[in-house]
Amino acid sequence: MFPQTHAGRFATVVSIFGMPLIMALVTANVTRRMNLSGEEMRLMLSIEHNKYKMKVFSCAAKMIQRWWRSREGVGADVAMQTMLLVGEFYKVWRCSAGSAGGTRGEEWKRGGSEYKQ
Numbered sequence: 116m117f118p119q120t121h122a123g124r125f126a127t128v129v130s131i132f133g134m135p136l137i138m139a140l141v142t143a144n145v146t147r148r149m150n151l152s153g154e155e156m157r158l159m160l161s162i163e164h165n166k167y168k169m170k171v172f173s174c175a176a177k178m179i180q181r182w183w184r185s186r187e188g189v190g191a192d193v194a195m196q197t198m199l200l201v202g203e204f205y206k207v208w209r210c211s212a213g214s215a216g217g218t219r220g221e222e223w224k225r226g227g228s229e230y231k232q
Contacts, residue, residue, distance in 0.1 A: 167207060174204035 118124045151159065178200045 170207040171204065174200055174207055178204060 118127050181196055181200060
């Protein structure tokens with residue numbers, strides 16, 4: 116089950132050393148074609164930013180609801196839950212600012228519409 120002639124041995128050696136080279140070229144080509152273009156990358160970042168923005172709004176709404184309920188005297192552990200929500204809000208807000216390509220302070224300086232008061 117091994118080559119008997121010089122031509123067969125030569126073909127075997129070429130295929131042994133040639134196939135990894137061909138596979139490497141195919142893999143590099145497929146990888147290059149699967150990379151996102153600039154517009155696609157901006158779109159993905161925008162989608163991620165909007166996802167974090169919605170989490171921020173959700174946390175803010177929960178904080179306002181908890182604060183309002185605490186004013187009415189509903190629930191004994193409302194203060195602790197509110198503090199946990201404040202921590203979650205801060206974490207989400209930091210992630211949201213980081214995915215926008217800058218910090219919240221930079222957006223404030225540039226006059227970003229979503230951070231204006």
